[in-house]
Amino acid sequence: xxxxxxxxxxxxxxxxxxxxxxxxxxxxxxxxxxxxxxxxxxxxxxxxxxxxxxxxxxxxxxxxxxxxxxxxxxxxxxxxxxxxxxxxxxxxxxxxxxxxxxxxxxxxxxxxxxxxxxxxxxxxxxxxxxxxxxxxxxxxxxxxxxxxxxxxxx
Amino acid sequence: xxxxxxxxxxxxxxxxxxxxxxxxxxxxxxxxxxxxxxxxxxxxxxxxxxxxxxxxxxxxxxxxxxxxxxxxxxxxxxxxxxxxxxxxxxxxxxxxxxxxxxxxxxxxxxxxxxxxxxxxxxxxxxxxxx
Numbered sequence: 001x002x003x004x005x006x007x008x009x010x011x012x013x014x015x016x017x018x019x020x021x022x023x024x025x026x027x028x029x030x031x032x033x034x035x036x037x038x039x040x041x042x043x044x045x046x047x048x049x050x051x052x053x054x055x056x057x058x059x060x061x062x063x064x065x066x067x068x069x070x071x072x073x074x075x076x077x078x079x080x081x082x083x084x085x086x087x088x089x090x091x092x093x094x095x096x097x098x099x100x101x102x103x104x105x106x107x108x109x110x111x112x113x114x115x116x117x118x119x120x121x122x123x124x125x126x127x128x129x130x131x132x133x134x135x136x137x138x139x140x141x142x143x144x145x146x147x148x149x150x151x152x153x154x
Numbered sequence: 155x156x157x158x159x160x161x162x163x164x165x166x167x168x169x170x171x172x173x174x175x176x177x178x179x180x181x182x183x184x185x186x187x188x189x190x191x192x193x194x195x196x197x198x199x200x201x202x203x204x205x206x207x208x209x210x211x212x213x214x215x216x217x218x219x220x221x222x223x224x225x226x227x228x229x230x231x232x233x234x235x236x237x238x239x240x241x242x243x244x245x246x247x248x249x250x251x252x253x254x255x256x257x258x259x260x261x262x263x264x265x266x267x268x269x270x271x272x273x274x275x276x277x278x279x280x281x282x283x284x
Binding site: 028030031033048051055058059062069071072073074077078079 | 219223226227230234237238241242245246248249250252253
């Protein structure tokens with residue numbers, strides 16, 4: 001049995017026992033190490049039952065596959081990969097910040113765009129602001145005629 | 155009793171700090187990493203009495219791998235939290251060292267400082283238990 005197949009089976013067992021824990025497996029070819037990411041962060045750091053599941057597995061794996069290295073890391077580790085080879089209990093949202101917090105902001109950010117209409121005929125030096133704002137807006141033509149606007153204003 | 159590995163670890167750290175001041179960042183990462191490795195070997199050989207022959211007979215490839223595995227076998231019984239942190243941080247540091255030594259990526263001052271900080275954190279964590 002290959003190291004990867006062994007890990008697939010063992011991690012699947014852990015994923016069943018801990019359905020709230022996301023498990024991602026990848027192989028880091030820079031340091032030739034099997035990387036297992038356990039998430040979210042609070043599960044990795046605070047779930048002692050989870051520790052009791054993966055720590056013996058880490059030693060067992062290295063006994064069975066002495067040429068291989070393995071590391072169990074948290075989601076904020078530099079070894080964490082965004083393209084796992086396989087994963088279990090894929091979490092829909094690894095972050096606990098509610099989306100509604102950003103919802104209004106993000107909608108406004110997406111809808112905002114620079115205006116391409118302005119009260120062209122009303123822009124002259126000394127023109128009252130109120131008059132300019134009330135003047136009907138026209139589409140700005142982004143061609144050579146844009147120089148005309150500056151000349152007219154002057 | 156002389157402890158050459160401890161002395162080498164201390165020297166490597168001093169050299170790393172000196173290299174950082176001279177803006178030699180890849181070499182800083184290299185020396186900081188080896189300061190850690192030499193400290194681990196100091197624990198295994200000079201404190202716990204393991205021999206180089208014992209390390210070689212272990213069915214693992216490479217001194218780094220052998221040393222890490224042997225150390226972790228006792229660290230996990232000392233403190234599970236520190237073991238978790240150590241088995242995550244050392245491979246990440248190893249990656250930084252490999253990139254610094256063999257890849258063409260430029261390294262900046264931050265990487266140099268980070269390497270020294272993580273090396274000291276690893277050594278201080280090990281000092282707690284050994």
